[in-house]
Structure formats: C-alpha cells, structure tokens
Amino acid sequence: MSDENKVKSARQRWKRMASKPSAWICFFVIVAVLAVCVSSFYIVDETEQAVVTRFGRYLKTADPGLQYKMPFGIDKNYNVPVRVVQTEQFGFSTLKAGRNNEYRNNVTDESSMLTGDLNIVDVEWIIQYRIIDPRQWLFGVYERRQTIRDISRSVINELVGDRAILSVMGSDRSEIEEKALDMMNSNFDTLGLGISVIAVKLQNIVPPKGVQAAFEDVNKATQDMNRFINEGKEAYNSEIPKAQGEADRQIQVAEGYAAERVNMARGDVARFNAVYEEYRRSPRVTRERIYLETMEEIFNGSEKSDLIDSDLKNVLPIKNLTGNER
Numbered sequence: 001m002s003d004e005n006k007v008k009s010a011r012q013r014w015k016r017m018a019s020k021p022s023a024w025i026c027f028f029v030i031v032a033v034l035a036v037c038v039s040s041f042y043i044v045d046e047t048e049q050a051v052v053t054r055f056g057r058y059l060k061t062a063d064p065g066l067q068y069k070m071p072f073g074i075d076k077n078y079n080v081p082v083r084v085v086q087t088e089q090f091g092f093s094t095l096k097a098g099r100n101n102e103y104r105n106n107v108t109d110e111s112s113m114l115t116g117d118l119n120i121v122d123v124e125w126i127i128q129y130r131i132i133d134p135r136q137w138l139f140g141v142y143e144r145r146q147t148i149r150d151i152s153r154s155v156i157n158e159l160v161g162d163r164a165i166l167s168v169m170g171s172d173r174s175e176i177e178e179k180a181l182d183m184m185n186s187n188f189d190t191l192g193l194g195i196s197v198i199a200v201k202l203q204n205i206v207p208p209k210g211v212q213a214a215f216e217d218v219n220k221a222t223q224d225m226n227r228f229i230n231e232g233k234e235a236y237n238s239e240i241p242k243a244q245g246e247a248d249r250q251i252q253v254a255e256g257y258a259a260e261r262v263n264m265a266r267g268d269v270a271r272f273n274a275v276y277e278e279y280r281r282s283p284r285v286t287r288e289r290i291y292l293e294t295m296e297e298i299f300n301g302s303e304k305s306d307l308i309d310s311d312l313k314n315v316l317p318i319k320n321l322t323g324n325e326r
Helices: 003-018 021-040 101-111 134-139 144-161 165-169 173-191 209-281 283-299
Strands: 041-044 049-054 057-062 065-068 075-080 086-090 112-114 120-131 195-206
Touching: 021 041, 041 049, 041 075, 049 134, 057 134, 075 134, 086 144, 101 112, 101 120, 112 144, 120 144, 120 165, 144 173, 165 173, 165 195, 165 209, 173 195, 209 283
Parallel strands: none
Antiparallel strands: 041 065, 049 057, 049 075, 086 120, 112 120, 120 195
8 A cells, every 4th residue: 555545544544533523522522531630739849838729819738749739720729939048139140241231230239338436348248048938938029039139238237336337347247137137027027028048148248439449558557566465465374474583583582581680680689688688687797797708609619730839939829819918
C-alpha cells in the first residue's frame, strides 16, 4: 500500500470516529479529568509554606508536600519561602557597571547620613530576614520590599543621628546593630509585615570622599594618642609597684632603726639609773668600781708597745697617758 493510500485510509477512519457522539464524549471526559487533576493538586517545597485562597479570600496555610485544592481556580495557592534567609543591601550595590544607573544613584543617596555632631558619613549595611507569617507577608502590606527598605533606612538614620561621627565609625557599631535589630522587628510587627529580622550588619562606614583623607589623619592621630596612653599606663604600672616596694622597704628599715635606737636609749637610761642608785647608796665604792671598769675597758686588748716605754730604765716603764713630759 502506497503512502497516499495510507493517508486516505487514516482520514476515513477519523471521519467514521468523529461521526460517533461517544467518541467526542470520551475525549471531553479525558480532557476534563486532566484539567481537574492539574488544577486540584499542587506541591509545596520543603523550604516553603502555601497560602490557599478560595474566591480570593484566605482559606488556610498548607505545609510542605503534595496538597489538594478545589479545581478550576476556585482555590488558588501561593507558595512562600518561609525557611529561606533573604537579604537586603543598603548603601552599596552588587550590580555590574553600566546596569541600572538609576538604582545605583538611589543606593548612593541612601548611604549619606547626618551624624549627631553635624558631620556627613556614608554608611553601608545589610539586613537578613525570614518570613514567619506567610498570610501577613502576602496580604498585610502592598509594597513589601519598599516598606522593608524604608523602615530600615529610617532606623539606621535615627541611630546614626544620635551619635558623633567617631562613635559611629568606631566604638558604637555593635550597639547600633543590636538596637537596629530590635527597632526594625518592632516596626515590622506593628505593620503586620510577617517577617523577622535575624541580623543587621554594618559594612563600610566612611566619611565622604572629599574629606576622607582628613578623617584618616584624625584616626591615625587618635590611634597614636591611644597607643601613647597605653604605653604610659604600662610604664606606670611597671614602675609604681617597684617604687612602692622600695618605699615600703625604706619605711621598714627606718622603723627598725628607730626601734633599735629607742631600745638602746632606754637601755642606757636604765643602766644609768641603776648606776646612779648605787652611787647614791655608796658614792666612794661606786666611784672606784667605775674607775676600775673604765681602766679595764681601756687596757683590755691593748698591745704591750702601747703602754710600755722602752727608753726608761729605772722606773716603771709606763707611758705618760696624759701627754705631759716629766
């Protein structure tokens, strides 16, 4: 059988089937079943929850898995990534050069802020948030992303505007991040946005390009000042204990010397009083005893040559201790 005959035979069979009403009924039934199946079942990913509406009104929130809904658009599902951490950048853009110039200009404008000491500073930061209420996220606020950016800018502007520029660039970064996190979550809860901010991170905080060199000089001077202060404190902490120890030692030596002199003086006084009492009772005996004790102290341990005059021959060869020649 030629190809032409095959085509003619197929056309004839189709015409015979199309002329039967039961064939059309089967066809529409199959199409209807497929349409019902396609519009009745949907899949929710593990990172998502689905918000289901019936005739446009909220019906329920479905968990991950294969789910059923009313077909033909009666129920509609909106899958929301509730377990995905989303990020918004402020003050800088990751777009390549030449793309979306208007967006980059807006980013540059939002980074410039006025500090509490009336200086201008460029602040770059990011926020990370997660959707915690899919229903509020879909129906609570119309311009969700713009609302997030507006609230975040307002909070950071307020916190930066309460501080001096050096505090913003240095010591108060962590405090600003913590307070911004609490304030943003409070505002988003009030608006019913259905999100929770889990992190606020300040990136680059720099003065405008025109005065950046001057601020770098100020920062270097401040760092040098702090370094000198720390070195001075270190030297102070190392020298003061030494000086204090030396002072304590000198005080102890002086106290010991004073106690020794006082004790010696008291001993001399006691000895003198004892001798004086003996002298009062028997003056003559006491004078002789004192004389003998004194002579004993003088002669005790003296060499012979110190007392004997070897030039004298016939008299007792004792040197003249008074120094007068006879």
